[in-house]
Amino acid sequence: MSLELRYPDGKVVEHPDGVTGLQVAESIGPRLAASAVAVRLDGELRDLGRPIDHGGDFEVVTLDSNEGLDVLRHSSAHVLAQAVLGLYPGSTFAIGPAIEDGFYYDFKVDQPFTPEDLEVIEGRMREIISEDQPFIREAMSRDEALRLFAAHPFKTEIIDSVEPSEVTPGEDVTVYRNLDFVDLCRGPHLPSTGRIPALRLLRSSGAYWRGDERREQLQRIYGTSWPSSKELDAYLTRLEEAEKRDHRRLGPDLDLFSFPAELGSGLVVWHPKGGTLRKVIEDHSRDLHERFGFDFVFTPHLAKSDLWQTSGHLDYYAENMYPGMELDNEQEYRVKPMNCPFHVLIYKSRARSYRDLPLRLSELGSVYRYELSGVVHGLLRARGFTQDDSHTFCTEEQLASELALHLDFCLTWLRHAGFDDFEAELSTQPEKSVGEQGRWDFSQKELASALEASGVPYRVAEGEGAFYGPKIDLHVKDAIGRRWQLSTIQLDFTLPERFDLEYAARGNVTERPYMIHCAKAGSLERFMGVLIEHYAGALPMWMSPVQVSIIPVADRHDEYAHAVAARLRDGGIRAEVDDSGETVGDKIRRAMTHKHPAVLVVGDDDVANSTVGLRLYGEDRDERGVPLIEATNRLVEMAKTPGS
C-alpha cells in the first residue's frame, strides 16, 4: 500500500502507508526535519510522529511559522502544567493555550503563586525539558476521558461539552501523555519536551474560569518560549524597549503631566510642557475641523438626569457614569460621559430643513467615565478625558459623501501625526440591535464602499458593531509594531429616534436624519499617550514643547543667546535659552535627555560673525558657523505643521 502526498511546490511524491510526518520531512531534507514541529495534511495539523493514513496536500510546519510557534508554545504550556501539578499536590488545572509571543496555563491552587514560586516552577520545567520526554497522543471516548480526569473538574467540564464523534466512534477526544503527566488536548505537539529550545516564565495573575467574572478565579502563569535563546533574548529586550517608551515614565521625565494621587485615580494634570503639546494638538485639531467643514460648539460638563434618561445612557451606560448630584428642590445632575446628547439638542434647537444638512458639530468635549479601578492605565485609559468629538447629521443621499469625508479627515489627521500604517475594522450589526433594518443594510454598504475607495486595508468584524449602529475603527501601527485603535466613525440609529430628530425634506416631507459620531484622535489624552510611545518621547518638531534650545558657551554669550531666541520666536519657533551657567557638555546633555529637536550653541565666534552652532536630536554631529539667518529659515521650515 502507498499514498500520494502533494507538497506545497506542487510535486506529488509516493510514500509507503504508515510513514510518519517526521520521516517524510527527513526525506525532503535534514534541515527541514530539524526545525519541523508538525505537519499539515489536507488542512489538518498533525503530530510529526503520527503515521500518515491517507494521501493529500502535505506540508511540513516549522518553527519559522506562526503555527509552528503555536505548537512550541502549546507544548511549553503542557510542561508548565506538568511542573505545577507535580510541585503542588492537590492542585488542578484548567486550560493552557498558546497566545501571541507565549503561552499561559490556569490552575487552581491553595495559595497564589509568588515570584519565587515561578523560579522553582521554571527550574522544574527545565528538568522536564532536559529529560526529553516524548509527547504521546492517544484518542479515547468521552467516558474514558471523564474517568481519566475525574479529579480535575475543569477538564471534565470541557469534556462534557464535547460532541461524541460520529466519524470515529470511541475517539471523541485526544489526550497527550509525557511520562506520568496527561492532558486533554487536540494537539499537535512537539515530538518531545527536549525540543523546547528556550523558555521563560514571566508572571502570574488571577484569571476567571472561562473569562466569566461570576465564576471561580484561577491562578494564571504566563510564559514565553522561542526557537532559540537568541530569539528569547530579543523578545525580552523588546519588552524592555517597550518599557522605556512607556508614556507613564516619559510623561513625568519630560515634565508633561502627572496624576496627583490627591485628585483620584485616572485624573491627569498637564504641566506647562505638556500643556504646550496639548495646545499644539488642539490647535491643529481645530484647524483641520475648520478645513473639513465642521462647526464648533461648546457644551457644559453636566446635565439633568432627565437628559441621560432620554438618551438611554442611564439604562445602558449607568455603571460607567459618576453618581448623581442631589440638590434641594432640584432634579439630580450627572457629569457627562459623552457629548452626543448635547449636540443632539443643538440640532433640535430649531426646526431643520434639508438645506441645513449636513450639519457637522464638533467640540473638544471633556467627559468623565467611571472606569473600574483596575483598568485605569495612564493616559491610555483615564477617568476624565477630552474627545475630539463630532456629530454629523445628514440625509440618506449625503451619507456616502459624508462617510468619505470623515474617513479622509481621520486619515489626514493620523498621517499628520506621523502614522502611515493603517488597518481598518468594519464592525457590523450585532445580534441584538435597534434601528430600521434598511438603515443598517444601507449604512454598512456605504461604510464598506468608503473603505474600499480609501484603499485602507480592512477586515470585517461580523456582529461586533454597537447595538445602535455599525462603525469603522482605524488602527495604526506604531514605531515598534504595536497596534492602537484611534479614530472611530460610528453610525447611530438610536439617538435620532430617542430625541425624535427630524428635518423637512424636499416636498415638505418629514424625515429622520442619519447621525455619525466621529472622533479622529479618540481622546486627546490617549492620543498623546500613543504619540509619546510611538516617538519614544522625541516628538516631531512641530509638536515638541521646546523646539530649539539655545546654549551660550559662557555667560558673556547670554545676551546674544537671548537675541537669537527672540529672532526664532519671531519666526514662530518655541525657543528656550539655557543660561544655567553649567558647562556646555552638561547643557547639551540636558537638551538631549529632554529630547529637544534642535540645539544651538553660541560662543565667541558666533557673536562676532552672527552665526550659530547647530545640532539636531538624534544626530551625533554638529554644524558650526551656520549664519543665523540661514539657521532660522531652516528651523522655521522644519517646525512647520504638516499640511500647512
Place this chain on the structure above:
RNA sequence: GCCGGAGUAGCUCAGUGGUAGAGCAAUUCACUCGUAAUGAAUAGGCCAGGGGUUCGACUCCCCUCUCCGGCUCCA
C-alpha cells in the same frame, strides 16, 4: 470590581523591632568653559494616610488611598 505585587527625599533605590541612608536632581559658592555629567558645600523625610500590637514600629497586624501586572469591562 476581582487576584497578586508595591508605596522610604523631586527621581531611582538601600534599609528584617532599637537615633532615617546613597546616587541623581535642587540650592549656594567657586569655575566662564565650543557639543552627552566641573568641583565643593548645603538643604531636603509624619517612611502614602488612619488605627492596632509592643517598653519601643519604616519594619508585625487591620482599614483606606494611590500605583504596577493580569482578569473582567470598554453601550
